[in-house]
Amino acid sequence: MFIGNKTKHKIIGICTSSVQSDYVREIVSSISRNGINKGYKILLFNTFSDLYHNTAYMCGEASIFDLINYDILDVLIIMPEAIKRDNISREIKERASEHGVPVICVDRLVENCCSVIFNYTDVFEKIVRHVVEYHDCKRVNFIAGVKGNSFSEERVDVYKKVLAENGIKFEPERLGYGDFWDVPARRVLQGFIDSELEFPEAIICANDSMAIAVCSMLKEMDIKVPEDVIVTGFDGIDLEKYNSPRLTTAAADIEVLGEKVIEAVDGMMNGTPLPDKIEIDYTMRISQSCGCEKIDPRQVGDKIMELYRRMNESDGHELHMFSYLAKTVECHTVEEMAKVMSNSGDYYNWVCTNSDFLSNTKQRDRFNESYTKQMRVFMQAYDGKYKTGEIFDTKDLLPDMEKVLDRHDCIMFSPLHFQDEVIGYAANSFSPVYFLFQNTRRFINNTNQIMESFKNRQRLEKANAELARIHMLDPMTGIYNRRGFYKNIRKLMTKAEKQGIGIAVFSIDMDNLKGINDRYGHNEGDKAIKALSVILTRCTAGGGICSRFGGDEFVVVISDINDAERFYEKIIHGISEYNRRSKSVYDVVISCGYKTGEPKTLKELDELLKESDKEMYAQKRQHHRCKD
Numbered sequence: 135m136f137i138g139n140k141t142k143h144k145i146i147g148i149c150t151s152s153v154q155s156d157y158v159r160e161i162v163s164s165i166s167r168n169g170i171n172k173g174y175k176i177l178l179f180n181t182f183s184d185l186y187h188n189t190a191y192m193c194g195e196a197s198i199f200d201l202i203n204y205d206i207l208d209v210l211i212i213m214p215e216a217i218k219r220d221n222i223s224r225e226i227k228e229r230a231s232e233h234g235v236p237v238i239c240v241d242r243l244v245e246n247c248c249s250v251i252f253n254y255t256d257v258f259e260k261i262v263r264h265v266v267e268y269h270d271c272k273r274v275n276f277i278a279g280v281k282g283n284s285f286s287e288e289r290v291d292v293y294k295k296v297l298a299e300n301g302i303k304f305e306p307e308r309l310g311y312g313d314f315w316d317v318p319a320r321r322v323l324q325g326f327i328d329s330e331l332e333f334p335e336a337i338i339c340a341n342d343s344m345a346i347a348v349c350s351m352l353k354e355m356d357i358k359v360p361e362d363v364i365v366t367g368f369d370g371i372d373l374e375k376y377n378s379p380r381l382t383t384a385a386a387d388i389e390v391l392g393e394k395v396i397e398a399v400d401g402m403m404n405g406t407p408l409p410d411k412i413e414i415d416y417t418m419r420i421s422q423s424c425g426c427e428k429i430d431p432r433q434v435g436d437k438i439m440e441l442y443r444r445m446n447e448s449d450g451h452e453l454h455m456f457s458y459l460a461k462t463v464e465c466h467t468v469e470e471m472a473k474v475m476s477n478s479g480d481y482y483n484w485v486c487t488n489s490d491f492l493s494n495t496k497q498r499d500r501f502n503e504s505y506t507k508q509m510r511v512f513m514q515a516y517d518g519k520y521k522t523g524e525i526f527d528t529k530d531l532l533p534d535m536e537k538v539l540d541r542h543d544c545i546m547f548s549p550l551h552f553q554d555e556v557i558g559y560a561a562n563s564f565s566p567v568y569f570l571f572q573n574t575r576r577f578i579n580n581t582n583q584i585m586e587s588f589k590n591r592q593r594l595e596k597a598n599a600e601l602a603r604i605h606m607l608d609p610m611t612g613i614y615n616r617r618g619f620y621k622n623i624r625k626l627m628t629k630a631e632k633q634g635i636g637i638a639v640f641s642i643d644m645d646n647l648k649g650i651n652d653r654y655g656h657n658e659g660d661k662a663i664k665a666l667s668v669i670l671t672r673c674t675a676g677g678g679i680c681s682r683f684g685g686d687e688f689v690v691v692i693s694d695i696n697d698a699e700r701f702y703e704k705i706i707h708g709i710s711e712y713n714r715r716s717k718s719v720y721d722v723v724i725s726c727g728y729k730t731g732e733p734k735t736l737k738e739l740d741e742l743l744k745e746s747d748k749e750m751y752a753q754k755r756q757h758h759r760c761k762d
Contacts, residue, residue: 164392
């Protein structure tokens, strides 16, 4: 339970992958709708990839499950069939158990937790019997799912059983494995066509995706469904509504699933332990692909119009994302990026980055390995406005989480990463009644690329700036060289002009550097040059430009004409103090000349510099005469 300063919220966590798919979306939406009706808040942790392949990219995707703060959850729902890597589901369950959070697993029987399972077997047998016994089909082919998969092999056994009970010999060539996917299903169908066996009267498919692919391929070959061959599916996906003919299939009542899950959660909150198992029945839907219902041409037209509308919406959002990409290329600051992001994502959303995202040094201290202990709000969009820069503790998930939960019922968290390098995460307020998860998927995929490009661009700009800075600095002393002096002097001149105070230009030359080098070595000569540069830098600390033009020649410029004499005395005092403290066998001595004025151009500045040079050389000649 989330306990804030003023409110308490009952929290249901959901962990899944591919929420943009019809099947997962319907389950998440049903649980969320029923949970909201009972006063729960929903935190959905989702990856838009199914995590099937163990690649660097999938590791980055799976990082979102490291974000979970189990201390605020009342129950955690996991969908292992959507998360295709069993070790990830197992690790999430183990972490929840360590924190004492009850776990419900949907669509799989899992030990030591409440399992929501579907009764597939009975209704699949009804479909096979409907084809064999009601339609009296003798040549019945079957496209199963993944070979060795428990769901798939269970349906193969049912298929063989019904054939045997009706005196039909099982022919291995009439069985193929389509991996629950359209492309392999097409390959299996081609194998049926190429077979020497007589063409089937019916093709039973283990899911709707394969059945739709079969119908499409048969249509391409001018083989009519159901007139020439009956086709059936299984699982009642949303896309089936747009297939013509509509499939004879079976589907679970997902709304009942949501009701039963929340009923069990509510009972748990009131002291009743979660049941070991919640069973959801599938229902057979007799339709057009077996010939039991006639195809209505008006319905076909309506479906085409609905598909056309969806395609237009999808194309429109894709164009919106192209614009998003194009605009971010021109952004050079976080503020600029945040503004573009706020106009490109969902109405209420957050982009949160690790606090070391733009740093060259990665923080070792992490929240559950993937995230820094504190996150930074890169962008928060709300009420048509946006903000950026806020820092918050990662365990809080979002800044001011109490207000977020007061206002929003459902929040989805999705990973931001480049391969396995975790950038942070995105969060969206979503409606379980109507929300286009596919659009959010596009936004996040684009944001992943944008953030990586922005990081690289920032690093390149910093590197270029550092390179430019190095080119403007004297390598021995670290103060400006001649290039750096002329690159930065305009700012000082402009400021002095605005204040009406003019500038003072000092030309400084070290006396007897050659003698130091000849008598004590160049190391001592370099030491004397560095010492003088430190003294001049300290003297200009209050404002001014200090530069080494080469050898033992220095140029210093300060603003305020009235301060020139005092500044000269400050330099002489600094040198005297150095000579006194250094206890060196030689003293650092300078010749210095300065001129004041109000130059408006670099040409006028150079004239002042020439005049100060004359003053400096006059003092140097005087020093030589005194020495002689």
